[in-house]
Amino acid sequence: MGGSISKREREVISSGKRRRRAATRGENEEREAMVLAWRKERKRLKEEVKRLRKKVKEKEQVEEWECVVVKQMILERALRDEAVERWKNLYLAIKNQLDDLIQTTYGEGLQWRPDEEGVKTIEELRQELEVKEETIGGLKERVALMEKQQYGNQREIDLLRQSSRIISSQGISKKEESSPSSRNLSMFRNTCVDRK
Missing domain, CATH: 1.20.5 (Single alpha-helices involved in coiled-coils or other helix-helix interfaces)
Known part of the structure; x- marks a missing residue:
């Protein structure tokens, strides 16, 4: 096995x-x-x-x-x-x-103590204050009006200066015949220069 x-x-x-x-x-x-x-x-x-x-x-x-x-x-x-x-x-x-x-x-x-005299004084002061306020208001209005007028005057002066320059540039001289309008223009020039 x-x-x-x-x-x-x-x-x-x-x-x-x-x-x-x-x-x-x-x-x-x-x-x-x-x-x-x-x-x-x-x-x-x-x-x-x-x-x-x-x-x-x-x-x-x-x-x-x-x-x-x-x-x-x-x-x-x-x-x-x-x-x-x-x-x-x-x-x-x-x-x-x-x-x-x-x-x-x-x-x-x-x-x-506030007496009658003190009360009267206070009333007087109030009235005085109101008057002064009204005066200030009026003055302010006048100043505004004056400023407006000044602006208008300045504008007018500027226009006149421009006109003067235009006329002088066109050759108008003093030697030429002086007409009433040219005399007025020279007077106007002088017044504009004086206002400055």
Whole structure:
């Protein structure tokens, strides 16, 4: 029998191989299922870590904003307290001045009460003010009218100068016959030059 295997032994060997193959297939499938489950768990944990990091970041931002708001509130409170203190000091200074004024006016026996003479004086001053306002209004109107007349005079002088230049450029000379119109023109020139 040197090296031959019986049929029965072959069957036992092949059934053992089949069992091992089946066992390794089952183990492989089990390993693959474990790997797949591990990957899913890992992915889930990564997502949870991302979510938690995002929450932490948002919480940090909220805390930063809270710090900024608190600092701003403290600064505003300090400014408000400073303004209130200044107003208090101003109020006290005015109150003291008024108290001193009242004391000097009423405390020494000098009491000022508006009497008929004082009321008349106030009315007279009001009437005088109204008269002066009316006078100012009239003067303003006169100034406006004078400015308007000055503008008209300036314009007239400019027109006369232009006319003079035109006539002198046409070659009318003094040697030529002097007509009444040319005499008037020379008189007009002289008056325009004098007005300057």
